[in-house]
Amino acid sequence: xxxxxxxxxxxxxxxxxKIKPVxxxxxxxxxxxSAITKALAHLQLPRESVALISGIGCSSRIAAYTSVxxxxxxxxxxxxxxxxxxxARTDLTVLVAGGDGDGLSIGGNHFIHxxxxxxxxxxIIMDNEVYGMTKGQASPTTAPxxxxxxxxxxxxxxxxxxxxxxxxxxxxxxxxRGFTGNPNGLAKILVEAIExxxxxxxxxxxxxxxFRPEQMDWKHQVxxxxxxxxxxxxxxxxRIHADDGMSTGVIFKTNYPVxxxxxxxxxxxxxxxxxxxx
Amino acid sequence: MDAADNFDISLxxxxxxxxxxxxAGELLLSVAGRNGCFGMMRRSFGxxxxxxxxxxxxxxxxxPVACMNDSFDLLLAxxxxxAERFADEITLRPDSIIIADPAAGAVPxxxxxxxGQIIAVPLGDLARDIAAGRPNMVALGLLxxxxxxxxxxxGTLITELFESRDAEIASGSRLAFEQGFAQPLASSARQEAxxxxxxxxxxxxxxxxxxxRWHFHGNEGCGLGALRGxxxxxxxxxxxxxxxLLEWLSPRLDxxxxxxxxxxxxxxxxxxxxxxSFGGVPAMTxxxxxxxxxxxxxxGLAVASETPAVVINVMRGGPSTGIPTKSEQTDLNMALHGLxxxxxxxxxxxxxxxxxxxxxxxxxxxxxALQTLTIVLSDQLLAQSTxxxxxxxxRLPDIPPRCTxxxxxxxxRYALTDSGVSPMAIPGTPMSxxxxxxxxxxxFAKPSAAAADHxxxxxxxxxxxxxxxYGDLWADSRGTGDTVILTWGSTTAAAxxxxxxxxxxxxxxxxxxxxxxxxxxxxxxxxxxxxxxxVLIVEQSHGRQFEHYxxxxxxxxxxxxxxxxxxxxxxxxxxxxxxxxxxx
Numbered sequence: 111x112x113x114x115x116x117x118x119x120x121x122x123x124x125x126x127x128k129i130k131p132v133x134x135x136x137x138x139x140x141x142x143x144s145a146i147t148k149a150l151a152h153l154q155l156p157r158e159s160v161a162l163i164s165g166i167g168c169s170s171r172i173a174a175y176t177s178v179x180x181x182x183x184x185x186x187x188x189x190x191x192x193x194x195x196x197x198a199r200t201d202l203t204v205l206v207a208g209g210d211g212d213g214l215s216i217g218g219n220h221f222i223h224x225x226x227x228x229x230x231x232x233x234i235i236m237d238n239e240v241y242g243m244t245k246g247q248a249s250p251t252t253a254p255x256x257x258x259x260x261x262x263x264x265x266x267x268x269x270x271x272x273x274x275x276x277x278x279x280x281x282x283x284x285x286x287r288g289f290t291g292n293p294n295g296l297a298k299i300l301v302e303a304i305e306x307x308x309x310x311x312x313x314x315x316x317x318x319x320x321f322r323p324e325q326m327d328w329k330h331q332v333x334x335x336x337x338x339x340x341x342x343x344x345x346x347x348x349r350i351h352a353d354d355g356m357s358t359g360v361i362f363k364t365n366y367p368v369x370x371x372x373x374x375x376x377x378x379x380x381x382x383x384x385x386x387x388x
Numbered sequence: 389m390d391a392a393d394n395f396d397i398s399l400x401x402x403x404x405x406x407x408x409x410x411x412a413g414e415l416l417l418s419v420a421g422r423n424g425c426f427g428m429m430r431r432s433f434g435x436x437x438x439x440x441x442x443x444x445x446x447x448x449x450x451x452p453v454a455c456m457n458d459s460f461d462l463l464l465a466x467x468x469x470x471a472e473r474f475a476d477e478i479t480l481r482p483d484s485i486i487i488a489d490p491a492a493g494a495v496p497x498x499x500x501x502x503x504g505q506i507i508a509v510p511l512g513d514l515a516r517d518i519a520a521g522r523p524n525m526v527a528l529g530l531l532x533x534x535x536x537x538x539x540x541x542x543g544t545l546i547t548e549l550f551e552s553r554d555a556e557i558a559s560g561s562r563l564a565f566e567q568g569f570a571q572p573l574a575s576s577a578r579q580e581a582x583x584x585x586x587x588x589x590x591x592x593x594x595x596x597x598x599x600x601r602w603h604f605h606g607n608e609g610c611g612l613g614a615l616r617g618x619x620x621x622x623x624x625x626x627x628x629x630x631x632x633l634l635e636w637l638s639p640r641l642d643x644x645x646x647x648x649x650x651x652x653x654x655x656x657x658x659x660x661x662x663x664x665s666f667g668g669v670p671a672m673t674x675x676x677x678x679x680x681x682x683x684x685x686x687x688g689l690a691v692a693s694e695t696p697a698v699v700i701n702v703m704r705g706g707p708s709t710g711i712p713t714k715s716e717q718t719d720l721n722m723a724l725h726g727l728x729x730x731x732x733x734x735x736x737x738x739x740x741x742x743x744x745x746x747x748x749x750x751x752x753x754x755x756x757a758l759q760t761l762t763i764v765l766s767d768q769l770l771a772q773s774t775x776x777x778x779x780x781x782x783r784l785p786d787i788p789p790r791c792t793x794x795x796x797x798x799x800x801r802y803a804l805t806d807s808g809v810s811p812m813a814i815p816g817t818p819m820s821x822x823x824x825x826x827x828x829x830x831x832f833a834k835p836s837a838a839a840a841d842h843x844x845x846x847x848x849x850x851x852x853x854x855x856x857x858y859g860d861l862w863a864d865s866r867g868t869g870d871t872v873i874l875t876w877g878s879t880t881a882a883a884x885x886x887x888x889x890x891x892x893x894x895x896x897x898x899x900x901x902x903x904x905x906x907x908x909x910x911x912x913x914x915x916x917x918x919x920x921x922x923v924l925i926v927e928q929s930h931g932r933q934f935e936h937y938x939x940x941x942x943x944x945x946x947x948x949x950x951x952x953x954x955x956x957x958x959x960x961x962x963x964x965x966x967x968x969x970x971x972x
Contacts, residue, residue: 156818158817182835187659187686191660191663194623194660194667197621197660198665198669199816371648379615382643386603387601388418388421388603
């Protein structure tokens with residue numbers, strides 16, 4: 111693409127749009143927006159070179175609140191849309207963001223296949239263990255005994271997904287967990303995730319003050335992993351499963367082959383048409 | 389045989405899996421082509437993945453043909469294992485020839501019931517003493533001679549086909565072919581070809597006999613049309629009968645600096661298409677009924693976000709898994725009405741093999757120009773049959789490329805223009821950043837539930853499609869007379885041949901085939917139907933989907949009948965002729 115030289119935005123607010131978020135006061139998603147803009151400013155990426163793709167849900171509204179290119183698509187399909195964009199436009203920095211229901215329930219198949227495909231993009235799940243936009247239903251990360259949903263009044267009775275473990279098994283080459291109570295720490299993780307070559311997955315613990323007010327206590331439960339990232343699957347798996355899901359930091363980082371379709375072989379349409387001749 | 393002679397032969401070669409019926413059929417079609425003839429071949433398979441029975445259904449003619457004939461002049465069975473499965477598809481007449489190897493057992497009753505003169509040929513014995521010689525090559529020799537062709541072209545073709553793989557198979561195949569060629573049947577095709585079965589009389593609207601000839605199946609035709617239209621990204625999930633279209637495209641997209649991405653499912657493939665198209669690269673997917681059903685949500689997003697996208701649906705028998713390997717025209721309802729909300733889009737159907745190229749290129753160009761969804765409805769009959777026809781020539785009307793935006797600090801993605809088309813900024817363009825949205829939005833792409841915004845954006849998306857000038861490609865009209873056949877898609881070829889037969893018999897009939905199904909063109913059809921006294925609707929659907937579509941959108945004619953029949957058997961010219969001749 112022709113890149114017209116423009117003055118590069120230097121401060122995080124340049125990456126914000128003028129649209130006012132629909133989020134509730136105290137929503138963790140504000141901090142994710144802030145962390146994304148800080149990370150982009152740190153990397154000095156021209157706005158037109160970035161695309162933020164999202165699905166449906168409170169958190170997926172985030173695309174409209176940035177000033178980069180974006181696509182606010184349908185529920186659960188953001189990773190697929192992003193894969194098509196990245197396949198066609200390797201030059202763009204592609205970010206994908208959404209909630210735990212969008213990414214792990216309706217979009218669960220796309221999540222594991224995006225990890226496996228390992229295209230060069232960054233995926234942020236803003237995890238609040240609840241469907242907020244539809245007014246408080248259990249998601250795949252909700253605890254089995256959460257009783258506050260009218261849809262599952264006796265709790266789900268189901269073991270929650272552990273997103274980091276799923277990503278590891280499915281083949282993600284970068285796995286991290288951040289917390290919206292520490293936006294600078296989250297921004298630092300995002301910088302590393304964007305700079306990573308391959309599929310980088312960041313689980314952002316993002317409390318929902320409206321439907322999960324008890325999550326406002328997360329700030330007392332979150333801690334950093336004692337050790338830095340590993341490139342060993344067994345070690346990473348052990349750390350993820352030994353943890354209560356509240357430790358933050360980069361967990362796993364390795365170099366798997368990055369998928370990019372197309373081989374740019376030599377040929378032209380005339381040669382293809384000649385194949386039709388008897 | 390001299391190609392100038394007027395002849396039209398239909399023959400079938402059947403055998404169990406691995407017997408080589410399809411290989412023999414493909415070679416025979418090529419032999420005919422190199423002898424200056426035209427033709428068509430359908431491949432018919434049983435449900436097994438490998439090892440099932442297979443039939444090569446051929447029509448070889450001195451002039452171009454676009455559909456199969458009503459019955460077969462000859463059936464050659466390499467063996468009879470499960471051959472009764474093909475009894476429905478291979479209609480024989482009392483004067484047809486059945487060539488059978490006595491060693492393969494008795495001719496099955498369903499075949500005997502159709503009549504036909506049985507000629508015993510020891511295909512197996514003739515091949516037995518030849519190293520790597522096989523009965524299917526004996527059959528090829530026999531049929532080549534029966535059709536009146538010399539042995540040289542076939543010998544060359546056999547060598548070309550096998551030599552790169554295995555020299556012993558190549559020489560064995562040639563020897564087996566020669567054995568078969570040395571077996572004169574009591575008669576040749578020229579004398580045997582029934583005169584009672586009217587062929588396709590030469591008609592002035594047919595292309596010239598000399599000149600470049602093309603050899604392709606409908607899936608390849610759609611693939612070429614897509615590439616000509618500018619498609620450079622495809623995302624798709626394998627599904628019968630669209631997989632060979634995708635397999636054809638994959639390496640060729642590589643050659644054109646494009647790419648094909650195999651998706652995890654159809655939900656992903658349509659969204660991948662939207663992502664690539666949002667990125668500025670013309671993109672499409674191909675699927676069949678069940679796959680398109682999964683894509684409908686994403687197709688709605690194409691409409692709402694005004695992202696160009698093409699979906700080729702190679703229709704098969706439905707509903708549900710239905711009959712995956714056979715044809716039907718029963719995804720019309722879904723293509724017309726399957727989207728949620730008020731979602732104007734285009735639906736285009738190729739009318740024959742040559743039109744697979746033109747209609748698909750047209751669909752891609754329209755999709756790009758109007759920044760929305762276009763569905764192409766092909767079907768298994770077109771997709772998986774091979775034709776040998778004059779090189780298809782066409783000229784599309786001028787269609788502007790995708791309208792893009794340069795750097796614009798006041799960029800308004802969904803601006804309310806007169807045409808309804810607004811400039812689309814491609815990522816990478818400074819200042820014009822925007823967020824494409826499936827939520828209803830303002831002209832500046834800001835999410836909005838306001839009544840005025842919804843009405844304006846609905847109007848805009850409807851206007852761009854309704855006000856576009858589609859030109860004469862909306863339909864194809866042939867013939868004269870006050871009796872009109874109205875049809876679409878792959879039944880068009882059978883209808884045209886029926887019209888030619890009726891004309892020859894002194895009954896002029898018109899056939900109007902709709903290529904552009906959405907947006908409907910009621911005024912254009914009213915003009916085309918000028919003087920029509922009665923209309924026969926022809927479609928391959930038990931539920932009369934096309935008839936219901938016509939009644940919803942058009943004024944047809946006072947007197948209307950419908951020939952509607954489900955798959956899996958293709959509608960034949962004879963059935964259409966019968967519907968009309970019985971209508972007095």
